[in-house]
Amino acid sequence: MTVTGSGKLTAWATIVIFLIILTAISAVGHFAIVELAPVSIYVGALMWCPAxxxxxxxxITGRKIASLPWGGGNWRDNIQSYLVPVAYVSMSYVIAWSLGFGGAFDSDTISEWSAELGLSDTPIQGAVLMVALLATIQFAKSLGTIAGEEIGWRGFFIWELRKVLPFGGVALFSGIVWSVWHYPIVIKYGFGDPVFQIACFTLMITSMSVIMAYYTFRSNSLWPAVMFHGAHNIYVQKxxxxLTxxxxxxxxWIDEYGLIVPVIVTIMAICYWRRAKAEGM
Structure with missing residues (x-):
């Protein structure tokens, strides 16, 4: 889908315009989160900056919002985009638990969840119910803010990049930009080793971008990326x-600043990169 001549110049100009606007408006959100408080309303505002x-x-370029890939795609891509993060996050934490980098099923968390649901007398049932609710209801609630990011990243940005770069370039370029966009928050709220946590986070986000680009281009829709992003956040963060x-x-080792999730998702990303190449993306 790459273009030539004046089309490339137009695409690069559009990419630069997007990045300038994104940097300017995101600075306000980053300031609020880093200097004031990491409250959900500020985070939600920042997540809508890419859109x-x-x-x-x-x-500015005289195009319509309707030109974005709003179509629902297909159920196969949407379901797979939900299940892929479930798979790599689950594998990562099982590995961490097995190697002694953390333990499974934190009793305090289970007690808190059970009490929150009014099931203090049956903590196991409470924990199971909470996981089910987080994986469905909380997931659905989170899609409003996640859509703000994905409309910008996978609905607009990678389609412009696709005009001037091959699939691998699109995935890597978009992944690095997406990573850098998070850096103020990573540095502020990480665990105190910025070089290590930025390296892990960048590897994870860039690898995720490979898989998300694959499903976006295959489905011609931004919604698989929304599903993917939502599932990743819920299963890692919530x-x-x-539970560890x-x-x-x-x-x-765990979470988005540890090493295991980035390594596992990178292995999966290599497989998807090869699939994209085989399918002529």
Whole structure:
């Protein structure tokens, strides 16, 4: 889908416009989260910055918002895009638990969840119910803010990149930009080793971008990426990390700043890169 001549110049100009607008408006959200408080309303506002940057870029270049890939895609791609993060996150935490980098099923978390649901007398049932609710209801609730990111990243940005770069270039370029966009928050709220956590986070995000680009281009829709992003956040942040008991090594291995999730998702990304090449993307 790459273009030539003036089409490439136009695409690069659009990409630069998007990045300038995104940087400017995201600075406000980053300031609020880093300097004021990491409250959900600020986080939600920041997550909608890529969409707003995309909309403004379309306006400036004389294109319509309707030109974005709003179609629902197909159920196979949407379901797979939910299940892929479930798979790599689950594998990562099972490995971490098995190697002693943390323990499974933190009793305090289970007690808190059960009490929250009014099931203090049956903590196991409460924990199972909470996981089910997080994986479905909380997942659905999170899609509103996640859509803001994905409208910008996978609905607009990677389609512009596709005009000037091959699939691998699109995935790597978009992944690095997406990673850098998170850096102020990673540095502020990580565990205190910025070089290590930025390296792990960048590897994870860039690898995720390979898989998300694959499903976006295959389905001609931004919605598989929304599903993927939502599932990743829920299973890492809301389910597996709270369920992990901690020791001195835990922070170096689990969550989005540890090493295991990036390694596992990178292995999967290599497989998807090869699939994309085989399918002529």
């Amino acid at each position: 707003v940057a995309g909309f403004l870029s379309l306006k 389910i597996y990390t709270p 008991t901690r020791n001195d090594q835990t922070r170096f």
